[in-house]
Amino acid sequence: MTSIVYINGRYVPETDASLSPLDRGFTLADGLFETMVASGDRIFRPNDHMLRLQRGADVLYIRLPPVEDLMDAVYESLRRNGLSHSVVRLTVTRGIDPGRGLDVTPDIATSVVIRVATWHGPLDSLPQGRSLLLSHIPRNNLSPLAGIKSLSYVEGVLARLEARRSGADDALVCNMHGFLTGATSSNIFVMIDGKLLTPSEGDGILPGMARRTVLEEAKRIGIFVEERSLTSDSIAGADEVFLTNVVAGVVPVVSLFGSPVGLGVSGTVTGRLASAYWNRVVSELS
Numbered sequence: 001m002t003s004i005v006y007i008n009g010r011y012v013p014e015t016d017a018s019l020s021p022l023d024r025g026f027t028l029a030d031g032l033f034e035t036m037v038a039s040g041d042r043i044f045r046p047n048d049h050m051l052r053l054q055r056g057a058d059v060l061y062i063r064l065p066p067v068e069d070l071m072d073a074v075y076e077s078l079r080r081n082g083l084s085h086s087v088v089r090l091t092v093t094r095g096i097d098p099g100r101g102l103d104v105t106p107d108i109a110t111s112v113v114i115r116v117a118t119w120h121g122p123l124d125s126l127p128q129g130r131s132l133l134l135s136h137i138p139r140n141n142l143s144p145l146a147g148i149k150s151l152s153y154v155e156g157v158l159a160r161l162e163a164r165r166s167g168a169d170d171a172l173v174c175n176m177h178g179f180l181t182g183a184t185s186s187n188i189f190v191m192i193d194g195k196l197l198t199p200s201e202g203d204g205i206l207p208g209m210a211r212r213t214v215l216e217e218a219k220r221i222g223i224f225v226e227e228r229s230l231t232s233d234s235i236a237g238a239d240e241v242f243l244t245n246v247v248a249g250v251v252p253v254v255s256l257f258g259s260p261v262g263l264g265v266s267g268t269v270t271g272r273l274a275s276a277y278w279n280r281v282v283s284e285l286s
Helices: 024-028 046-060 067-081 154-165 209-220 268-285
Strands: 004-007 010-013 031-039 085-093 111-118 130-134 170-174 180-183 187-192 195-198 225-227 240-245 249-256
Touching: 004 067, 010 067, 024 085, 031 046, 031 268, 046 067, 046 085, 046 209, 067 085, 067 111, 130 154, 154 170, 180 187, 187 209, 187 268, 195 209, 209 225, 209 240, 209 249, 209 268, 240 268, 249 268
Parallel strands: 130 170, 130 249, 195 225
Antiparallel strands: 004 010, 004 111, 031 085, 085 111, 170 180, 187 195, 187 240, 240 249
16 A cells, blocks of 8 residues: 655655655755654654754754644544554655755745654564674764754765675764764663663764663663763673664664674663563553
8 A cells, every 4th residue: 555645734645745856855954854653643752752853943943833733744644544553754844945055045934744654563572683883984973963853864874884884784873082872873772790871962862762761761670871971992892782763662782893792692681671661662552
């Protein structure tokens, strides 16, 4: 079945969807996005997604449509596509600009695109362990784009390509000072000498919804997590490593920089937090 896409007030089959070549999201990556997961018409942490979108819009001086209107369009998109479990991509750009270059034509209308795709839904077991290499491409923690979900993701694309071409699943990315910010589209947690650690927000990470949920659930079940600056050298001998992403959930890492993590299998803490995470997701989507 062809999915239905929302574009600027219209619901159209994905095969018929089109964007103006003058849209600044296309010409300049001048926009934002959120990726959400849903079961039926229930979305995981919708308010938090909208708050993050608004914060990003404030940074970029983009005037968002009313949040209520955006969410109405999201829920209608879910209804029209009728999937049991969905990934929802909400994209907002500065709009269609008849001018050229960087200057913004005053009072252009914001563009909104919503695409719904199939999601595997909450998991009852851990996914296959991943292998990570270290990317040579830095993430600019001094940029105003650090910490927001900008459309400009080409650095992540290059880092992922670099990893895949070297035989790994993904890459870890450092900031301009050599501190880890996470993988290309995931946050990272490491277990070292009985302590669970994750990079701090001040290092230019994009704090994801899954990361926030894991922090909350870890506190609830009595696992202390310390947010601090980490380097590739400091995590090389970690006992456990896992990634978090709202679509994939908690993903174990079994190989780091070409060496096994621990025994080369998912660890106990990773399993406990994955279970707690998915229980939380199920409770909010039921």
